[in-house]
Amino acid sequence: MKIENLVKKFLADEKFTLRNTMVYGGLGLSKTSGGLNDVVTDIAFNGHPYTEERKRQVAEQLGEMMFYWHVLALTCEISPDEIVQQYVNMYLVKNNQLSVELNASILELMKHVKTNVKVSDDEIKRKRDEEKKKRVRDLMDELTK
Numbered sequence: 664m665k666i667e668n669l670v671k672k673f674l675a676d677e678k679f680t681l682r683n684t685m686v687y688g689g690l691g692l693s694k695t696s697g698g699l700n701d702v703v704t705d706i707a708f709n710g711h712p713y714t715e716e717r718k719r720q721v722a723e724q725l726g727e728m729m730f731y732w733h734v735l736a737l738t739c740e741i742s743p744d745e746i747v748q749q750y751v752n753m754y755l756v757k758n759n760q761l762s763v764e765l766n767a768s769i770l771e772l773m774k775h776v777k778t779n780v781k782v783s784d785d786e787i788k789r790k791r792d793e794e795k796k797k798r799v800r801d802l803m804d805e806l807t808k
Contacts, residue, residue: 667743670733681738688734695731699724755802 679687702720705711736743 666729666733667737670730670737674734674737684734684738688731688738691731692728692735695724695727699728751805752802755805 674684699721702717702724706713706717711717733743736746
C-alpha cells in the first residue's frame with residue numbers, strides 16, 4: 664500500500680479536526696526527527712558502529728517521518744508530489760544562482776587583478792546573462808526528465 668493511501672485511510676478512520684491533525688502531524692514529525700537524530704549522533708559522534716540494527720532504526724525513523732510528513736501535506740491540501748517538485752525547483756535554482764554569481768564575481772575580480780586583460784562591464788553582464796540562460800535550459804531539461 665502506498666504511504667499516501669495509508670495516510671488517507673488513517674485520516675478518514677480517525678476523524679481528526681484540522682487543528683488536531685496539524686498538531687498530530689507536526690509533533691509526530693518533530694518527535695521522529697529527534698529519534699533519527701539520536702541514531703545519527705550515536706554513529707557520528709559516540710563511536711557506535713553502523714550495523715544492520717542501526718540501519719533498521721534509520722529506516723524505521725524515516726518511515727515514521729514520511730507518515731507524519733504526508734499527514735501534514737494532505738491535511739494542508741498540498742500534493743506531496745507538488746512539495747517535492749517545488750523543493751527540487753528551489754534547490755536547482757539556488758545552486759544555479761550561486762554558480763552564476765560565482766562566475767560573475769570571478770570576472771569582476773579579473774577586471775581588477777590583471778591589468779593587461781580588459782574585462783568590460785558589458786562583458787561581465789553578457790557572461791552573466793549567458794550563464795543564467797544556460798542554467799535555465801539545464802534546469803528545464805532536468806525538470807522534464
